[in-house]
Amino acid sequence: MSWKTPALATIPLLCLLNGTVCWAGDINLSGSIIDVPCSIDVDSRNQTLDMGLLPATQIIREGQGGEHAFTIKLVNCLLFRVNEQLPEWRYFQITFDGLNDNGKFGIIGNAAGVALQISDNQGRIAVPGVPLPTGQLSSGEMSLHYSARLVSNSRQLHTGEYSSLVSFKMDYY
Secondary structure (H helix, E strand, O other): OOOOOOHHHHHHHHHHHOOOOOOOOOOOOOOOOOOOOOEEOHHHHOOOOOOOOOOHHHHHHHOEOOOEEEEEEEEEEOOOOOOOOOOOOOEEEEEEEEOEEOOEEOOEEOOEOEEEEEEEOOOOEOEOOEOOOOEEOOOEEEEEEEEEEEEEOOOOOEOOOEEOOEEEEEEEO
């Protein structure tokens, strides 16, 4: 009788002797290959924007809080298409979406009487679910600049904590 056992055959036996269970498994992978001109930078996909503390008197006096900037970075932009019979990519359109509070982005929490307003670097205000005007694409990297601020929604103002979840999607033409 020979004690020369292949190494792989001894691993399950050693795992059982040590009180652990070993198991081999599978990894299932799936995905899609899509024809888009740009990728969204990993750091731009999921952002947290700290709006800080806002005195209620500022909302009462000015009707809004200060702007808080954020950026969506597009990377690896190539304007040609996989299907050469289609025209090159030229434009993009971004749509922000979330809880709609009369054309602004709603909040949840103890605070009330305010909503979130998002605008682009040209001052155009985003409406939940409605695309902002078309922008021009360029090769390489692009940084799209936006700002968010709290604004009065003409309801009774209540102090407290709040949050809002806003998603965005990019369309290319």
